[in-house]
Every structure is written in structure tokens, then in C-alpha cells.
Amino acid sequence: MKILLVSPEVAPYAKTGGLADVAGSLPQALRRLGHDVRVMLPCFQSIQRGGFALRKSRKSVEIPVAGQERKGLLRQTTLEGVTVYFIENQEFFDREGLYGTPAGDYADNAERFGFFCRAVLAFLRRLDFRPDVIHLNDWQTGLIPVLLRTELRNDPFYASMGTLLTIHNLGYQGLFPATVLESLDLPPSLFTMEALEYYGQISFLKGGIVYADKINTVSPTYRDEILTPAMGIGFDGILRARQQDVSGILNGLDSKQWDPSIDTALPTNYSAANLQGKKSNKRALQKSLGLDTQAKGPLVAMVTRLDTQKGLDIVEGAWQDMLQRDLQFVLLGSGEKVHTDRFARLQKDAPGRSYIHLGFDDGLARRIYAGSDLFLMPSLYEPCGLGQLIALRYGSLPLVRRTGGLADTVHDPADDPQRANGFVFDEPTPAALLAALDRALALYGDRRSWLRLVKRGMAQDFSWTRSAQDYLQLYHRAQETRHG
Incomplete structure (x- = not known):
């Protein structure tokens, strides 16, 4: 099968979140299954300056944007045998951030990604x-199905191409003033409720949802949640209109990148068959962070973006009560100032028992996964979640709120003893978190039962192979829609 994956970010070239990990790993898994997979993304400044060996192509395209012809150039490389194309335009993509600066989004994001969508389709013909x-x-690619099903619908080169749109986070909807239709050379007829119009604006994401052949999101539970008014962020009605075409496929985990038996960032490697190394990692982590190495309780950790979505208000509200328990607490993360300021203050409450690192450090993150006993993810919503998958792989039991991908991957002993691999609570309150924490602390005292859960979690298969096979089924269904 010939597959083109189009994404605004792809690891290791450009990344702001989990979307990049998916776009980097899934194509490799599809190629291993024998398919011709190629990837396209913008050639951002970080890529041009990142030391990647990119080959220049002689192919170029001219795309009309805001009354001017904008030139797109092509560069390419390979990632584990997968061809990766980078669409270059200095004016649009030679900037410090992918989508904006700390002060906010770039004002011309509609033009930037409108150019990108048109350039993707134009380069396919050139290639x-x-x-x-x-x-x-996500929304940055949402105009591609619109173009395919409107102005290019009678072009034999494009007519048979099926489309699948993956929504990684419904909160990002690509909303812009209606005037961008003209600057992107799109007809006024698209400014309707049946097309791109959304409360007086246009939405790139809505365009993708309306015109793509199939739609999916990154976990089965999140798929169900976004069809409801409570979690649909205003898009639930649009999605329910296409409910039969909306699926949920759980993201995979790169099992080579995340493996405690070979992870070079760890002081001691270990596996489910030999967990002595995990004890060594805990002691090394405690020592390096100034925590008491003689403490008997569990080490509770968070590696997270400091965003209200991640349930940080719940943790902050439970903080004083948490410190009454026999535990240590470590947090690594950066993000919203309200949370960085608050955690900077909270750390002073428990010297020697807590460590908070406001920033990001990949090596430290890995040592925290390896050295912690419990991994806390009390998210208000979580489309899939990567942290809990890594924690399971590294033998740290997740303690999560029942939402999205967390509900699909973490099972509480009280709910499902046969599949138990962590702890789950429902209400987004400090009291509910503390109740789950107390159940975890009680089990921690029963080493045999605790280690049974640890080993079960470490043995689970969250590899991309299974997810890639599910995606192939969706690709075939998208194709059948085109040929139907």
C-alpha cells in the first residue's frame, strides 16, 4: 500500500508534543509491515539548523497566498528507511517557533498552513x-481533504486518494477569520455550516472532519468522550454527524527508545526478570536529588507539561495532605507560569522529601521513570497519554484519573484484578486522588502483590506494530470510501 503521512511535526525533526512521536514512529512500523510510506512536514527553522543531513531537490512549486505566488522548495532525508520530505519556504517557516512564540500564535498561521496544505498536494504531482x-x-493539515473533495475532485491524479484525519487533541481547532478564505484562494461557498464555517469564523479542523473519508483519534475512550457535549469542546455535534466514520486507535510506544534494559541514561539497567536494578535506580535518584535514601515509602513522580489540562490544580490542592503520607515526591516539567510559580512555592514545604525541577531534561526524565514507584497523571482529559505507557515499561505503577487513553491503559485492582497494573480515580478532586493514593500506599506494603502489578505492567505490549495494523484497516476503509 502507498501511504503519505502529513504532519506539522515529526520526531526527531520538529516536536512540541505527542503528535511528533506518533508521526515519527508510525511510518516506521508501517514500513516494517511491508508498505511504501512517505512523510511530509514543513521545513521549520529548527530543522534547518538542527544538523540533519537534508538533500535538496530541484523540484519546486508556486502557491498563491494573499495575492502573491509563494515558492515552495523540497528537501528530503530518510528515517529508518522511510522517505521524509520537508517543504521549505523561508518567509513562512524560518521562524523560532513552530506555531508561535511565548506571547501567542503567529498571526499568519492560516496562510502558513494553507500554503503547506496546497504545497503537499502540488508536490505529489511533481514527485x-x-x-x-x-x-x-490535526488542524494544520485540515485543508487537504477540503481541496481534494472540492477543486481537485475531478482531477484523475487525485481522485482515488483516500483520506484519514487523526485528531490528537480536539482543543486545537485552527480557528481564523472568514477573510482568510480569500487569501487562501478558496471559494466563498465554503463559508457555510456544512463546510468550514464555525460561529462566524472558519475552522481548518472542521474542514478536515467534514471532508476526510475517515476520522480517528488516539484512544477508544477519547473517541467516545469527544462525541459528548461535556468533552466535545463545541465540536461534538460536528463529530456526531459523522459518528460512523470516527474510530479510536491507541497510540503505540517506541519499544527501542523506551527500554530500561538498554537505556543508557540509567545508572543501572534492569528488566521485569531482574528488578534489583530498579532499586538501585531509586537510590541513585534519591541521592542525586537530595532525598532521604533510607525512606521506606514509595517515591511518587510526575513528568509532565505544566498545563491545567494535566490536573495540576488537583495535585496542588492535595499537596499538604499528600505530605502527611509516608512518601517522597518528584516533579519534572515546564509550562504555564501559574503552575511553575505555585510549585516553586510548594517545594519549600517539604525539604528532603520533595524535589521539583522546573524545566525539561530528557536524561533526568528517564531516571525519574526508572527510580519512581508511582507515576501520577491526574489529567482532566488525556487523548492518549505517553507518560503512563513509559511508566509501565519502567516498572512505575501509574496513578491516573479515568479519562481518555488513561482509562484504556491503566486498570485498578478494585475494578479488574486480573489486568490490574495501576490505580484509577474518577472525580477530578483532591479527595478522590488522595483516596486512590491511600489504596496504592496500602498495596505498597504488600511487596509480593505490588511486584505482581509491576511485572504485569512491564510485560504489556504497547508497541507500534499493533497500532499500525489497526491503522492499515482504517486506510483500507478510507480507500473503499473513495472507490465505493
Whole structure:
């Protein structure tokens, strides 16, 4: 099968979140299954200056934006045998941030990604690569199905291409003033409720949802949640209109990148068969962070973006009560100032028992996964979640709120003893978190039962192979829609 994956970010080239990990790992898994997979993304400044060996192509395209012809150039490289194309335009993509600066989004994001969507389709013709399916990701790619099903619908080169749109986070909807239709050379007829119009604006994401052949999101539970008014962020009605075409596929985990038996960032490697190394990592982490190495209780950790979505208000509200328990607490993260300021103050409450690192450090993150006993993710919503998958792989039991991908991957002994691998609570309150924490602390005292859960979690298969096979089924269904 010929597959083109289009994404605004792809690891290791450009990354702001989990979307990049998906766009970097899934194509490799599909290639291992024998398919011709290629990837396209913008050639951001970070890529141009990142030391990647990119080959320049002689191919170029001219795209009309705001009354001017804007030139797109092509660069390429390979990632584990997968061809990766980078669409270059200095004016649009030679900037410090992918989507904006700390002060906010770039004012011309509609033009930037409108250019990108048109350039993707134009370069396919120049490359003479006709994919069976185009796999689109988030609002930045949402105009591609619109273009395919409107102005290009009678073009034989494009007519048979199926489309799948993956929604990684419904909170990002690509909303812009209606005037951008003209600057992107799109007809006024698209400014309707049946097309791109959304409360007087246009939405790139809505365009993708309306015109893509199939739609999915990154966990089965999140798929169900976004069809409801409570979690649909205003898009639930739009999604329910296409409910039969909306699926949920759980993200995978790169099992080579995340493996405690070979992770070079760890002081001691270990596996489910030999957990002595995990004890060594805990002691090394405690020592390096100034925590008491003789403490008997569990080490509770968070590695997270400091965003209200991540349930930080719940943790902050439970803080004083948490410190009454026999535990140590470590947090690594950066993000919203309200939370960085608050955690900076809270750390002073428990010298020697807590450590808070406001920033990001990949090596420290890995040592925290390896050295912690409990991994806290009390998210208000979580489309899939990566932290709990890594924690399970590293033998740290997740303590999560029952939402999205957390509900699909973490099972509480009280709910499902046979699949238990962590702890789950429902209400987004400090009291509910503390109740789950107390159940975890009680089990921690029963080493045999605790280690049974640890080993079960470490043995679970969250590899991309299974997810890639599920995506292939969706690709075939998108193709059948085109040929139907």
C-alpha cells in the first residue's frame, strides 16, 4: 500500500508534543509491515539548523497566498528507511517557533498552513507519487481533504486518494477569520455550516472532519468522550454527524527508545526478570536529588507539561495532605507560569522529601521513570497519554484519573484484578486522588502483590506494530470510501 503521512511535526525533526512521536514512529512500523510510506512536514527553522543531513531537490512549486505566488522548495532525508520530505519556504517557516512564540500564535498561521496544505498536494504531482491514502494529522493539515473533495475532485491524479484525519487533541481547532478564505484562494461557498464555517469564523479542523473519508483519534475512550457535549469542546455535534466514520486507535510506544534494559541514561539497567536494578535506580535518584535514601515509602513522580489540562490544580490542592503520607515526591516539567510559580512555592514545604525541577531534561526524565514507584497523571482529559505507557515499561505503577487513553491503559485492582497494573480515580478532586493514593500506599506494603502489578505492567505490549495494523484497516476503509 502507498501511504503519505502529513504532519506539522515529526520526531526527531520538529516536536512540541505527542503528535511528533506518533508521526515519527508510525511510518516506521508501517514500513516494517511491508508498505511504501512517505512523510511530509514543513521545513521549520529548527530543522534547518538542527544538523540533519537534508538533500535538496530541484523540484519546486508556486502557491498563491494573499495575492502573491509563494515558492515552495523540497528537501528530503530518510528515517529508518522511510522517505521524509520537508517543504521549505523561508518567509513562512524560518521562524523560532513552530506555531508561535511565548506571547501567542503567529498571526499568519492560516496562510502558513494553507500554503503547506496546497504545497503537499502540488508536490505529489511533481514527485509522481500517487498514494492510496493520505494520513492527515490535526488542524494544520485540515485543508487537504477540503481541496481534494472540492477543486481537485475531478482531477484523475487525485481522485482515488483516500483520506484519514487523526485528531490528537480536539482543543486545537485552527480557528481564523472568514477573510482568510480569500487569501487562501478558496471559494466563498465554503463559508457555510456544512463546510468550514464555525460561529462566524472558519475552522481548518472542521474542514478536515467534514471532508476526510475517515476520522480517528488516539484512544477508544477519547473517541467516545469527544462525541459528548461535556468533552466535545463545541465540536461534538460536528463529530456526531459523522459518528460512523470516527474510530479510536491507541497510540503505540517506541519499544527501542523506551527500554530500561538498554537505556543508557540509567545508572543501572534492569528488566521485569531482574528488578534489583530498579532499586538501585531509586537510590541513585534519591541521592542525586537530595532525598532521604533510607525512606521506606514509595517515591511518587510526575513528568509532565505544566498545563491545567494535566490536573495540576488537583495535585496542588492535595499537596499538604499528600505530605502527611509516608512518601517522597518528584516533579519534572515546564509550562504555564501559574503552575511553575505555585510549585516553586510548594517545594519549600517539604525539604528532603520533595524535589521539583522546573524545566525539561530528557536524561533526568528517564531516571525519574526508572527510580519512581508511582507515576501520577491526574489529567482532566488525556487523548492518549505517553507518560503512563513509559511508566509501565519502567516498572512505575501509574496513578491516573479515568479519562481518555488513561482509562484504556491503566486498570485498578478494585475494578479488574486480573489486568490490574495501576490505580484509577474518577472525580477530578483532591479527595478522590488522595483516596486512590491511600489504596496504592496500602498495596505498597504488600511487596509480593505490588511486584505482581509491576511485572504485569512491564510485560504489556504497547508497541507500534499493533497500532499500525489497526491503522492499515482504517486506510483500507478510507480507500473503499473513495472507490465505493
